Amino acid sequence: MTFRAAHLLGIEHLAPDEIVTLLDLADRHAEANRSGTPARGTLAGLTQINMFFENSTRTQASFELAGKRLGADVMNMAMALSSVKKGETLIDTALTLNAMRPDLLVVRHHASGAVDLLAQKVQDCAVLNAGDGRHEHPTQALLDALTIRRAKGRLHRLSVAICGDIAHSRVARSNLLLLGKMENRVRLIGPPTLLPPRVGELGCEVFHDMDEGLRDVDVVMMLRLQKERMDGGFVPSEREYYHRYGLDAAKLSHARPDAIVMHPGPMNRGVEIDGTLADDINRSVIQTQVEMGVAVRMAAMELLAANLRAGRDLARGGRSDA
Numbered sequence: 001m002t003f004r005a006a007h008l009l010g011i012e013h014l015a016p017d018e019i020v021t022l023l024d025l026a027d028r029h030a031e032a033n034r035s036g037t038p039a040r041g042t043l044a045g046l047t048q049i050n051m052f053f054e055n056s057t058r059t060q061a062s063f064e065l066a067g068k069r070l071g072a073d074v075m076n077m078a079m080a081l082s083s084v085k086k087g088e089t090l091i092d093t094a095l096t097l098n099a100m101r102p103d104l105l106v107v108r109h110h111a112s113g114a115v116d117l118l119a120q121k122v123q124d125c126a127v128l129n130a131g132d133g134r135h136e137h138p139t140q141a142l143l144d145a146l147t148i149r150r151a152k153g154r155l156h157r158l159s160v161a162i163c164g165d166i167a168h169s170r171v172a173r174s175n176l177l178l179l180g181k182m183e184n185r186v187r188l189i190g191p192p193t194l195l196p197p198r199v200g201e202l203g204c205e206v207f208h209d210m211d212e213g214l215r216d217v218d219v220v221m222m223l224r225l226q227k228e229r230m231d232g233g234f235v236p237s238e239r240e241y242y243h244r245y246g247l248d249a250a251k252l253s254h255a256r257p258d259a260i261v262m263h264p265g266p267m268n269r270g271v272e273i274d275g276t277l278a279d280d281i282n283r284s285v286i287q288t289q290v291e292m293g294v295a296v297r298m299a300a301m302e303l304l305a306a307n308l309r310a311g312r313d314l315a316r317g318g319r320s321d322a
């Protein structure tokens with residue numbers, strides 16, 4: 001099994017063979033989940049703490065379910081109500097965690113880089129990034145990759161359009177890295193105000209027109225308009241945005257006839273995507289993305305736990321067979 005990482009902090013740090021190992025394992029978990037036979041002993045005896053400094057519904061639920069399906073003891077720390085609000089620093093939080101001795105730590109934070117910092121400060125524990133600021137959201141990119149691979153039968157030489165609010169999106173960043181590593185062609189489509197600075201250096205084609213950008217693509221990945229990360233003035237109005245950049249059947253008709261439609265959720269229906277299209281099971285794989293999310297998080301935690309246990313065995317002078 002090829003998976004060397006001690007933490008899952010970003011796609012940036014994963015090699016293509018590690019991505020394939022993780023997706024292959026996630027595929028097996030997805031099948032076991034469907035047949036109601038998850039390997040419940042896999043994380044038995046391990047403690048998983050979920051720390052979400054930023055609101056989340058599906059990602060937190062998905063990590064919780066993934067840990068429970070594999071038999072971990074899962075605890076959610078309600079960070080919105082915690083001592084962080086009283087001024088505790090991230091370093092103090094790390095010290096508290098070290099005293100609690102978790103094995104797996106799942107962290108979402110509004111500041112880019114905060115999860116990396118925490119990973120450096122906690123001891124003997126695997127850290128998983130559940131989204132940090134505008135930086136990375138690795139499990140989202142991995143679940144998107146698994147969804148694409150299952151729908152298209154491959155994860156290379158595909159043409160993928162990432163559309164909308166790219167500047168504020170950690171989902172776009174992680175997907176761009178992953179799809180690039182697996183040798184796909186990525187197009188970015190959005191208004192100039194919602195594209196990151198120096199977008200030309202990212203090595204993908206850039207479009208400001210949906211019809212043009214979507215021509216003959218295999219995958220259409222829509223993004224939420226991230227109002228909470230904007231300072232204002234990025235789009236004239238939601239109505240205007242929908243008219244130019246909202247995905248509907250007419251715009252989708254420029255893509256390949258078998259192109260799939262994706263969205264990480266939560267969706268703003270009628271802003272970045274037409275509600276009827278989002279629910280059309282012949283084109284939209286949005287529900288499959290949620291299903292694959294649990295499987296990918298099970299795989300990520302299983303691989304990290306194996307490396308953690310192997311490291312502990314070595315530290316004890318025992319034999320490692322990982």
Ligand code: NCD
Nearest residue numbers: 059131137171224264265266
């Ligand atoms: C994404 C996130 O939080 O980055 N959502 C998610 O994880 N399901 C995308 C978003 O919030 O738009």
